[in-house]
Amino acid sequence: MGTATQIDATVPVPGVRGVSLVALAKDPFGYCMKAARQGDGLVRLGAGPVRAYLVSHPDYVRHILVGNAANYVKGSIMDGIRLALGNGLFTSDGDFWRRQRRLMQPAFHTRRIQRMAETVGEAVDASMASWAPAVANGAPIDILRESVQINITIILKTLFGTDIDEERSTRLHDLTDQVFAGMTRRVWTFFVPSWLPTPGAAAYGRAIEALDQEIYALISARRAALADGDAGEDLLSALIQAEDAETGERMSDRQLRDEVFTIFLAGYESTATGVAWAWHLLSQHPEAATRLGEEVDRVLGGRRPGYDDLAELTYTRRVVSETFRLYPAFPMYFRGSVEDDVVGPYAIPGGANIIISPYATHHDPRHWDDPEAFDPDRFTPERYDSRAREAYYPFGKGQRMCIGEPMSLTIAQLLIATIAQAYEVRTVPGAQITGRYAMTYQPKNGLPVILTPRG
């Protein structure tokens, strides 16, 4: 339980002004980002009885995620997400979450990530081979679609030890998109009266059920393989065998399903989208692409990058960091306050919905100079000072930080280095690129680029 705080602050949280509720209904993400520019990083959303707050000031974010984290649970906005993820690591709270995190953390150890680097190489090789005809003809390829294909291959191999054909991975991706769409619709329902029907509820239910069948089939195949003595180096085998150090307990089948569903959903589209946005940015900033190319040539001398090269690929890493600043894969995440609290000068009541937005912080000129500019050198040791660190949190903060961060950064760095080594990436003239929010922030209609082999 949170620490009860006497509210004696007198400053009411400012409400949103001059943005119509029609705008909220049409484009809730756009509404939230406009709202974030008002006030000083804590603003009350909606109107009437809605008790929802958008938080983007780094100090207030730190208070909620770190300083008084015990007062902020995942909250009721997550109810719609729980329909899909159940009581997995992303959605659970309290002692149950703590036990699961303790149980699962060892499965994300560095050795597994090192092994995963080989899988990254294989997946990107297969995709690059399939691009050859388009490259030869100067035809565009959709780098988002390709990045999704590569990342889904990596996560399935890492999670289940399974190679997967394109048809199945396309089916899994379609289902994931439907699940994300259902979650997104549910997330915004706290703005509307509870007696209104939620659009798309049946389709959401069907998508969860279909993805469930796929996940259960993959779990039972892995259980059978384990029973046959195939120890398996995959994440799922580690989760099946994980024992609580205090109680010796293992996870139930239902819990395994929730965790696997969570890792699958949290795990590939986020990284895939990030890598695709990186290529979009690089295609628009040839000077950055040239520096990247020079770095991979110098460090790798024509060899494929491996895990041990990552520390040397410092500019590549800065490109990844800057991409996740401009396009944090999860631009918003959610909490609910337990007791009344004081955040900065503001009174926040217990039972309120809280939206934390790294996207809003990362684009705020009060925290970043020229925030819309793509400038990887913001992340040089000289410039990435403590103020910038506070204002940067694509993977969260505090005890609920992303368990997959090292995995995701490794994949992103390796993919960007490998593609930079082989191609120059150019924009397609006339292509209009816009984003859309569907839990992750992704290009709306794909991301066409033209790849030219590097000399």
Ligand code: HEM
């Ligand atoms: C670009 C890639 C990714 C981004 C930006 C990202 C972002 C995040 C964020 C912001 C949170 C915290 C949410 C909160 O505080 O409510 C989180 C949690 C989580 N992420 Fe990621 N993530 C990424 C990739 C991954 C990958 C690759 C995996 C797994 C393989 C993963 C698994 C999880 C899990 C299980 C949690 C819940 C952790 C907990 O509450 O203990 N994520 N992620």
